[in-house]
Amino acid sequence: MADPGQTPAVSVRGLSRRYSTTTALDDVDLDLTSGTIHGLLGRNGAGKSTLMSIITGQEFPSSGEVSIFGQTPHENEEVLPRMCFIRESQKYQDDIRAIHAFRAAADAFPNWDWDVAHRLIEEFSVPEKTKIKKMSHGQCSAVGVITGIASRADLTLFDEPYVGLDPVARSQFYRALLEDYAEHPRTIVISSHLIDEIAQLIENVVLIDQGRVLLHEPADDLRDRAVTLVGRVDAVDQITAERQVLTREEMGRTVRLTAEGALTEAERQRAAQLEVDVLPVGLQDLVVHLTTREQRTAREESQS
Amino acid sequence: MVEEGRPLFVQIAEQVEASVLDGSLAEGERAPSTNELAAFHRINPATAAKGVNLLVDRGILVKRRGLGMFVAEGARQILRTERRERFADHYLDPMLAEAEHLGMTVDQVIELLRQRAQRTP
Structure with a gap:
């Protein structure tokens, strides 16, 4: 699977992010191999979302280096289209309908696949013409999950992607993700509190606690x-x-x-x-x- | 579906073995691919591949280039032989240990076995 000689998908050195009173990330060193599904685990406030925001160039670190496929992500038009970040309770503009969000994603991501998107829209019963603001939590999460899979971005990050998704829909998500990943291997990072649910999906575990990497190991070795x-x-x-x-x-x-x-x-x-x-x-x-x-x-x- | 205890890839291999043993996967038939196993069990394809390799190494499955995985000729016999070799370890030893606990003699156990065997057709 992962070729050790390859450039890691994500490489982070001495990364810190301090807010006025708290330190979200504290001198983090981390390499994520490409072509692998990584699980980013940790308690609330451990620093997972901050790390993902910085990796995807949406937030700046206080200090340290970030490199995505060997390049700095911030304001970098070569790297940004290769990354898709699906946040917990993703925010959309007021009048946006699901179909608009998908069209925007299709424009933004060069590898976007409409066949996959349409299949998943049907599978998750997403009402394409309803305003996202009017949707249930579950439908809204489904829009994010579909975007994440159909974008086929080289690096896709899901931050607690399933708020409001019931167990059946979550299971559909895992299946859809694995099927697509098997056909089109790429780097995927999933953060989740439902650890036992994703334990079998992930090949590599990164555990973050109080802004530091506590553990970084292949899932198999954790036994x-x-x-x-x-x-x-x-x-x-x-x-x-x-x-x-x-x-x-x-x-x-x-x-x-x-x-x-x-x-x-x-x-x-x-x-x-x-x-x-x-x-x-x-x-x-x-x-x-x-x-x-x-x-x-x-x-x-x-x-x- | 997937219980804890043994590594996941071993359990995946055992489920395929069970299908070969009970004939639901016949010799010469196409076996589930790594990707199919991964999606079905919601597990990482790398884990599924390890399970499949376990079966390939033992000659249960054979890879045909461009066509996928197939159940090898003689796979059922290989599995039967393997399982017979392990039968005493897996079933008899725990039974004898429990019998000793309960103060049963070996003769009593054998008698009980005979009775039970007659009951089940």
């Missing part, structure tokens, strides 16, 4: 980041004695414990002998563990 053990307290403690424990919950003499790192084969056998269940940690849980641990460490540091 080895943590493990959950359930069993008798003494048995579980015996296996995890040397490990960094992320969470621990006891009920009577049973404990459910999540520890960092994968188990060795010897430890797995030991767990089986001691009748300890070994469960994988899903992406959602891993993100919760990692971001709350970061908070704890920060609190401990400020207290000492």
Whole structure:
């Protein structure tokens, strides 16, 4: 898939964005390989939307460098048409109808595909002639999602693209995106709170917390980041004695414990002998563990 | 649909295997492509490709240039042999461990097996 010798789709160095009282991005270094679906994860206010705005040239950084396909995006007519940014609750002008928004997108994006657009307009039942302002949240999100897919931009970013979309429509979105991506591979970045829903879609995970990149890894490797053990307290403690424990919950003499790192084969056998269940940690849980641990460490540091 | 536990690409391979074993995917028939599997299961095409490669490496699927993936001749037999080899590990060992827990002798387990086998046609 990704050719390591290739120029990354997105390359960011020492990127910071400070507002009067807050720091949205704090010295971020990040390369996103091209031709890959990336998941941008993190809590509200972590800096995801700011990062996407700066990548797409819609906002300026306070300091640092951004390079998109090797070029600066800001006011760059060579790069901007290659990027499509679909925001959460995208704003449209008062009188704009869906069909106008699609025509504008068709003009703006050189790879726009009307066949795909028409198919998706039908699939999502978007009323083309209704003013977008009058649409439901779900229909409005569908306009954004269709624009994002049909634009076939080399770099497409979806920032929480599904406000108001019900589970069926979200599933349609994932399917449509994967189908089109499979036929026309390109770089896609999706930010989402519905982590378990997109966990299988994404090939690469970027976790942002308090303006910094906390984790940047292929999704496959994350399976080895943590493990959950359930069993008798003494048995579980015996296996995890040397490990960094992320969470621990006891009920009577049973404990459910999540520890960092994968188990060795010897430890797995030991767990089986001691009748300890070994469960994988899903992406959602891993993100919760990692971001709350970061908070704890920060609190401990400020207290000492 | 997709449970946790084993890596996703292994589960994808196992679902294709199940179709080959029960005959819903016949030998010589075209198998689902990587892209079809990705869209159907809503998973990244790279993950689907890993699952497909697992089957190609074991001779279950064969790639025909320009035509796609096909179920290999003899694929069913390969799968049966593989599964028979793992049968004791996957089914008998856990059963014997549970029987020991409950204080059942091996003879009692065998007797129970006979009774059950007679009940099911």
